[in-house]
Amino acid sequence: MPRNRLRRPSPSILESNPSSSQANPFLDPSSSSFSLITPPQRPYSPAFRPSSSQGNDSSDHLALPYPPHRFRDTSHGSTDHSNLSSRRTSWSSDNGSRDGRAFAFSPLRNLGSHSRAETDENAVNTQTVMEKYAIMPDENLLVYPEDIERDDYLHNPDPNDKERDCNICSRRGTMNVFGLVAVVAGVLVIFIVYPVLTFVRKLTDPETPSCADDPMCLDVGPIPHLRNIRTTLIDPDTPDSAKSIISADGKEWKLVFSDEFNKDGRTFYDGDDPFFQAVDIWYGVTQDLEWYDPDAVTTKNGKLEIRFDAFQNHGLNYRSGMVQSWNKLCFTGGRLEASISLPGRGDTSGFWPGFWAMGNLGRPGYAATTEGMWPYSYDNICDAGITPNQSSTDGISFLPGMRLPACTCAGEDHPNPGKSRSAPEIDVIEASVHALDETKPSTVGDVSQSAQIAPFDVWYMPNFEFYELYNPKITAINSYRGGPYQEALSGITTLNNDWYDDKAYQVYAFEYKPGKTGEVTWFVGADKTWKLDARALGPNGNVGQRVIPLEPMALIMNFGMSGSFAALNMTGLAKLMPATMRFDYVRIYQDPDEESVTCDPPGYETTGYIRRHRDVYDNPNLTRWYVSDTNYNWPRNSFMHGC
Template identity: 30%
Template sequence: MRHLGKWKRALIGTIVGGIVGITQSSWVDPDTPAAEKVPQRRALTPGDDRHYGLVFSDEFEIDGRMFNDGYDPRWTAINKNDYTNKALHFYSSENAKTKNGVLTILTEQKENSYKAFDETKKTFYADKKYIQSAMLQSWNKFCFVGGIIEFRAKLPGDPKIGGLWPALWMLGNLARATYVGSSDYMWPYSYNRCDTRTRISQEIDACAKVNHYGMQAYTGRGAPEIDIIEAMQGEAGKLPSTYIQRPYQSTSLQIAPGVEIDRPILGKRPHEGHWYEDLDYGNSTNVTVDLNPFFYGVTLVHKPKQYTYQADAISANLQLNDTHYNSMHLYRVEWEPPAEDGSGGYLRWYTDEKFVFGINGDSLSIMQSEIPSEPMYLLMNTAVSSSWGFPAPCPDNCECECFECGNPACQCALPTDYCSNFPASFDIDYVRVYQAVNESRHILGCSPESRPTEKWIEGHAQRYMEEGDKAPLRPLQTGGMPCEKDRDCGGKLHGICVSGRCACEDGYTGPSCLAHAGFYDEDTGAHPEPFLCKLTNRHHACSPV
């Protein structure tokens, strides 16, 4: 590929290890207010007086953006069935749109037929789902290690009706959400010790002395998860072992290996010495927070039995109210990675700039796991799951696997008024990421030198793809959408219509020239060739470059 202007680069599998100076990254949306681009003290964590610079933002100000694979430099809206967490939805890029300055994730009743896979019989079969929603991922496009992550969002649906599962979260780049082949034996490990107990179940363990796929020898790797918000809604009323009621926000760190002996019982509080200690809860005026007794993690069952392993969720719940569902609120996490030896680091969650929950590295000593140091990417989605806000246990004499609205046989298994909650809109005003200036622990890139992922993903590409895909991600398309007028291409500032095709101005990309370009200021990765419609003297040429 011959040299292009930086904004024109395809961003699949980008590798970089940049440290933030004044503004290291060109992932910053030009529509972000100028004051947010000036490095200054931004942390809410006591004692953190470092200056933070903006390294990524998306303000969603341009109407009509599309997030199909290859259409946007920052996000991919997946088109596939979700078969994790007892999901009842199908994800479609059609359900992610920008309008009036916000990104809307629409969850609606819509039937989807698809080919599913039976893990027991190892065969495909025809299946269908009745809810359609959207998930956007920055997987293998924009990733980072450490910093401040902030979303401004309005939650979807009626807070008194259960079933919706909106989430803003982060995941290690070695696992791609909903692509289970990529997450098996990878999620949610954050463990860097050579341990015979975990060596079988942690695919990239710290015992390996050979650096396959560019990995560092004797370095354990994985894909931990940081949940900034998972919102639970439903009928109010006292819940067991907590003073929190629905609706509430769950904030969590999910890591492995997990506690295996004398684990807490769901719905009850843990016994002293059998769970993570010295966790910090942020109860104060107008803030009600408690340990989350409803989710301590999952057992990932595999055959033979020695491949089974335990994942832990270290989680707290914050009481929400109706305003979180009818107006915008701020959701933030401050993530400080550990030192090179794995010690220290922290995570601290804030909602509307009020402290919610904190985990220090020392609190993880029970299993000797670590605060994440993996390059992580951003996710935004609304799921629907029979394990989230549905009647539990399912009533007797009920068709418990029937979830179709309008089918009388299904009603007993659904939350009260569940079907009236559709369509529901999850509105996101902006996403911003800040990193401390000249802080060596804060790194940009999906495959930094200290935690590479590029060669691993290339060598296991099928794990990150659907059947029939040619690659995990398509090359970024710049221009080329059929058009009649310049406004179909965003207007003269973004792109114009030339000979019936959109041609983009510098700084804009996507088939209709509606997305601000995004790229790392330093880029040494190998990329597929982009599809480019370049504007030259009001003539266009559309081709790989």
């Protein structure tokens, strides 16, 4: 069986005759390899018994020098080995033996004896290298790890030997601090300084206008991108003198919202303004002749301008604008006023400029949202007034019935079950003209100031005992009281023909207190024109109490034209186009004890219901609130369906 070359020889072999036929080259001075590979004679074990001390001095030059701070006895002249360490980490690097064993019996020496004999006597081979240097590990290294060799410091660096100077006042420390400061400053400039500078102003103007070499380019100059940003409901440009007002009943009311329109170039596309939006629709419910386009609305010279022009688009011959605060700005109770210069001339019939408010649950021009909602303003009761046509066959009403009455069945789609919800309307003004004298052709401008309600009184006749007319010389109750789609409670006030086309401005307003005991008072300038008391809308025939609107109201400013409102003097109107309706400001005042500038007042929330039906509120092409058109059912109620 072959012998294992790496197996340790048995003790019996090691303890046998130390003399061997193999000569020890380290002890034989006559050996040709003695001068090359004679190892230093260092004692490692108490059992060490050298047979000769020759050659120790001659071989010291081959050993690595000990580091000055390491301690190890390197004496070669001493023969006293009783106090030397018995531990070592080399295999067999000198004539001293392992545990008293002679060199001649080293197993590694025997393994290479034949090959060595066959080589040149001065050659350096594996055998001679292994005999001279500690290549193989010694088992004592694990037992005595504290044994120190000369070159240990090269392989085991001590962290404590390295100086660690924390002084930053050095070249490297200074560079580190400077680099850190530069990185932090760069981040601040990129994410804070630069955005602020570019937001506040343009740093430099281009040296050459962008349109200098392009005759087809329209250079309108620099336009700020965030021109409509507002952080408060009250416009900072509102003068202090306008921040309070004495109401019709003599109480001081506070300003809660204002827009002075002093920043020129504002736009009112969807998302451009925090409070207003110009719609992009045809106002089909009144068969208007114009298309409402956001491009027709802007601010200029400190005014909001709505421009009406003979401009063919969307299959229509005219274009104009309608601005709404729907679902953005709402109020309940108080005073709504605006300073307005009406468009055109007071002696030319046909234009239909308006400034009004409507309940936020209906969106003007989006017919499906107003079906069954406008112009209802009913108490929390259920009777014939909530039914289609008011359950009458005489044609008094063509309305489909109230969609959200107080008696809606449990589980039906209703924003506040148990309350009547709707979209009533109060008009600050709708401008027209009338003849000064029936015998003379001269005409003068006027405004209709009205409330639209449903259900209707019999023959559209409210209780006039609860109307109040302040100056019959300039104001009269409108002879038009309504039709099958609305009951109109209206007063007509004569205007000065100078209050048109930017020549002069006049303030138009109404104040109202909501509820079945409320009232509405209209103003032209500082003068009251007429007042509607809620008692004029008391029970009548088969309908109950109508109320002064309790709903949160949104603002509407528009400039239209329709034969359903006024006679059209097309010859005279053509000379006035393009015509512009101008608003100097819009303001809302309220009693400090009853302030409500929100579209979600307690008990009359609107935004959640709108969000659940957003697809209908965003689609002006839908005209009916039926499942076939909107995928929403008409809510059932206990009065009609017996739930």
